[in-house]
Amino acid sequence: MATVIVITSGKGGVGKTTTSAAFSSGLALHGKKTVVIDFDVGLRNLDLVMGAERRVVYDFVNVINGEATLSQALIRDKRVENLHILPASQTRDKDALTLEGVERVINELHSQYDYIVCDSPAGIERGALLALYFADHAIVVTNPEVSSVRDSDRILGILASKSRRAEKGMEPVKEHMLITRYSPDRVQRGEMLSVSDIHDILAIPLLGVIPESKAVLRASNSGVPVIMDTESDAGGAYDDAVRRFLGETVAQRFIQLEKKNIFQRLFGAEA
Amino acid sequence: MSILDYFRPSSRPKATAAVAKERLQIIVAHERGGARADYLPLLQKELLEVIGRYVRIDEDQVRVELERTGDCSVLELNITLPDQAKTPLRQMAVETTD
Numbered sequence: 001m002a003t004v005i006v007i008t009s010g011k012g013g014v015g016k017t018t019t020s021a022a023f024s025s026g027l028a029l030h031g032k033k034t035v036v037i038d039f040d041v042g043l044r045n046l047d048l049v050m051g052a053e054r055r056v057v058y059d060f061v062n063v064i065n066g067e068a069t070l071s072q073a074l075i076r077d078k079r080v081e082n083l084h085i086l087p088a089s090q091t092r093d094k095d096a097l098t099l100e101g102v103e104r105v106i107n108e109l110h111s112q113y114d115y116i117v118c119d120s121p122a123g124i125e126r127g128a129l130l131a132l133y134f135a136d137h138a139i140v141v142t143n144p145e146v147s148s149v150r151d152s153d154r155i156l157g158i159l160a161s162k163s164r165r166a167e168k169g170m171e172p173v174k175e176h177m178l179i180t181r182y183s184p185d186r187v188q189r190g191e192m193l194s195v196s197d198i199h200d201i202l203a204i205p206l207l208g209v210i211p212e213s214k215a216v217l218r219a220s221n222s223g224v225p226v227i228m229d230t231e232s233d234a235g236g237a238y239d240d241a242v243r244r245f246l247g248e249t250v251a252q253r254f255i256q257l258e259k260k261n262i263f264q265r266l267f268g269a270e271a
Numbered sequence: 272m273s274i275l276d277y278f279r280p281s282s283r284p285k286a287t288a289a290v291a292k293e294r295l296q297i298i299v300a301h302e303r304g305g306a307r308a309d310y311l312p313l314l315q316k317e318l319l320e321v322i323g324r325y326v327r328i329d330e331d332q333v334r335v336e337l338e339r340t341g342d343c344s345v346l347e348l349n350i351t352l353p354d355q356a357k358t359p360l361r362q363m364a365v366e367t368t369d
Contacts, residue, residue, distance in 0.1 A: 146291050153299045190286025197292045201299055 002113045004106065006135040008159075010151030012122030014143045015180040018216055019238075020119035021049045022227040023139065026242030028083035029227070032114040035074065037086040037105075039131035040121035041096055044088035050077065051223025052085050061089035064101030070108050079228065084113075094127040102130050124158060133164050137174045137245075139207060143181050144193040149201055152177075156202065176207035178241060183212045184257040195255050208241030210234050211254040301339065311335050318348070326352055 007020045017040075024036035038046035041061060047053045052075050058068035063086075070086075077083035086105075089096060109116050120131035132138060138159050142152040159173045160166055166173070179195060186192040195209055210216075215232030219225060227242070229235040233254060240250045315335045322328050334349040 146295055149295055150298060150302075154302065157303065187288070190288050193288050193291055193295075197288065201292070201295050 002110045002116045003136050004116045004118065004134050005137045005139060006118045006120055006132040007139050007141060008120040008128065008132055008155050009141040009148065010122070010124060010128075010155040011143075011148045014141050014148050015210070015216075016122070016141050017045050017049050017119055018220065018226060019139065019141050019178060019180065019210075020046060020117055021225040022235075022238040023242060023245075024115070024117040025050075025077070025080050025083060025225040026227045026239055027115050027117070027246075028077070028080045030242060030246060031082065032246075033082045033112065034115045034117060035084045035086060035109055035113045036117040036119060037131075038088035038119050039097070039127050040119065041088045041092055041094045041127055042090065043121065044090050046119050047075070047085060047087045048223065049220050050085055050225060051079075052077070052087070053223070056087045059087045059089040060105070061092050061096045063105055064096070064098065070105060079224070094121070094125060097127060097130050099130065099133070103134070106134050124154065129158070129162060132159060132173075133162070135159070135163060135173050136165070137176065139176045139178050140202070140204065141178050141180055142198060142202070144179060144183075144187070144195075144198060146193075149193065149198055152202055156204065175204040176245070177202055177204045178207045178210065180210040181212045182209050182254060184255060188257050195252075206252070207244055208237055209252060209254050210237045210241075311337065318350070322350065328353065 005023075007016050007023065009016050017038075020036055020038075024034050027034040036046065036050075037060060038044050039060075040046070044059070047056050055075050058073035060073065062068040063070050063073045074084040074086055077085060106116060118131045118135065121127040132155075138155075140152050140155060142148050156175060159175065163173050165171065177199065179198060182195070183192055187194045195206065199206060211233050213226075213232060213234035215229050215234045216226050219229055219232075219235075226232065226234050227238040230239070237254055240253065243250045315333055318333050318335075319328065319330060322333070328350075332351040332353075336347045336349070338345045338347065
């Protein structure tokens with residue numbers, strides 16, 4: 001049986017797709033058979049961020065409608081073994097997803113994979129609700145910014161009331177907080193909510209902190225999940241988060257401002 | 272920060288993160304209590320029905336407003352009674368605490 005993980009946030013533009021690409025690649029790099037599903041029907045982008053956009057033939061909606069088999073629609077990742085991508089449809093709207101259809105696809109994937117990662121669209125409508133419905137774990141992606149934190153809280157409420165686990169009275173969805181676009185220097189200057197501020201409000205365990213990083217745009221520019229950029233701060237932070245998710249004890253990095261050396265101090269060099 | 276920053280006039284802005292946290296704590300606490308204000312349209316409709324049993328009244332003569340201050344909400348009902356009732360405006364304020 002696979003473990004179903006939803007990458008969610010409520011608010012758009014906080015890094016759900018970046019996280020889905022990085023996290024699913026990370027799980028696969030650690031030897032887990034992983035499939036990542038794009039639930040953003042009509043605005044698919046996971047394929048682009050993962051560099052698979054030219055290999056999309058069939059999509060999630062085709063499979064639901066029986067126009068293609070699951071194995072026809074699954075794209076094997078070229079870089080990482082054990083990783084498959086199920087792209088969203090670009091031409092349909094979110095109502096093309098049905099609960100029964102999604103359930104059928106997830107059930108079929110269950111026997112073949114260790115992890116099913118669901119990349120949720122923004123908002124709290126059908127696509128987002130279906131992305132989180134079957135989840136065992138939820139990674140709530142939050143920026144240190146008021147609207148993002150408020151929306152994350154809203155999503156936590158939905159996970160606790162509208163997920164399958166909630167409806168069936170099962171053990172609740174395990175929630176994880178992933179803070180992205182974090183700038184320790186701005187936090188130190190009192191310009192940005194700190195990890196502990198956000199934790200005080202959302203009150204769920206911290207999976208990791210991804211620092212604001214130029215590597216993220218570089219990665220999406222070239223269609224390579226940022227976790228593959230092992231030299232980069234963001235790539236390292238995602239790998240830490242994956243390891244923690246898999247049960248390793250990894251100390252948090254990127255929360256404190258790192259001490260600059262004399263040259264960086266003098267010339268204001270950026271990392 | 273580079274060495275040049277030390278020579279710039281210091282116009283350090285007030286720390287806004289603390290303000291953000293406080294605002295978030297208030298709004299999130301309100302929203303977790305369920306969508307409290309959702310019943311307002313129904314309340315307005317039912318009030319109209321009740322009052323309509325005694326006085327002829329239009330829909331726009333009942334106004335329901337909710338104002339939140341700190342940990343307490345004030346539900347304000349403004350009912351404009353027609354001329355025949357002699358008192359043109361009667362105001363009731365019901366205080367509810369969260």
